[in-house]
Structure formats: structure tokens, C-alpha cells
Amino acid sequence: MGKIEDQLEKGLREWLWTIGDLVLAEAQKLxxxxxxxxxxxVSIDKRxxxxxxxxxxxxxxxxxxxxxxxxxxxxxxxNVPSH
Numbered sequence: 523m524g525k526i527e528d529q530l531e532k533g534l535r536e537w538l539w540t541i542g543d544l545v546l547a548e549a550q551k552l553x554x555x556x557x558x559x560x561x562x563x564v565s566i567d568k569r570x571x572x573x574x575x576x577x578x579x580x581x582x583x584x585x586x587x588x589x590x591x592x593x594x595x596x597x598x599x600x601n602v603p604s605h
């Protein structure tokens with residue numbers, strides 16, 4: 523890749539990460555708060571091809587979608603692919 527392509531790729535990656543930060547901020551406004559544990563468990567993993575926002579509690583998935591009210595064997599992770 524040339525210098526222009528590298529700069530373009532870097533700019534697009536930073537643009538995606540900015541979108542990730544905006545989505546995270548909106549999600550934090552919408553997450554229900556009882557104890558604050560769910561809201562405090564959030565993390566964002568910025569990757570070259572997008573980002574992953576994760577709420578890491580044993581009850582994050584049922585709060586997101588009631589069909590997960592059964593005990594899950596692992597935490598819910600939703601990967602958002604690059605667009």
C-alpha cells in the first residue's frame with residue numbers, strides 16, 4: 523500500500539472508532555440502572571475492522587433480550603462488523 527492508501531485506511535478506522543464511541547455513549551444512556559453493576563461493566567474493543575461493545579455481567583443478555591432469561595453458559599457478546 524502507498525502512503526495515501528495508508529492514510530485513508532487510518533482515517534476510516536478512526537471514523538469507525540468514533541462511531542463506536544458514539545454508540546457506546548448512547549448505549550450507556552439507555553442501559554437500565556438498578557445497582558450500576560451492568561452500566562459499570564461496559565467495555566469497547568476497537569479493532570482494525572470495527573469495534574466490539576460488551577457488557578460483562580451474568581445478566582446482561584437477559585436485560586438485552588428476555589428470551590435469554592434461562593441461565594447462559596457464557597456472557598453475551600455482540601460483534602459489530604465494519605460497514
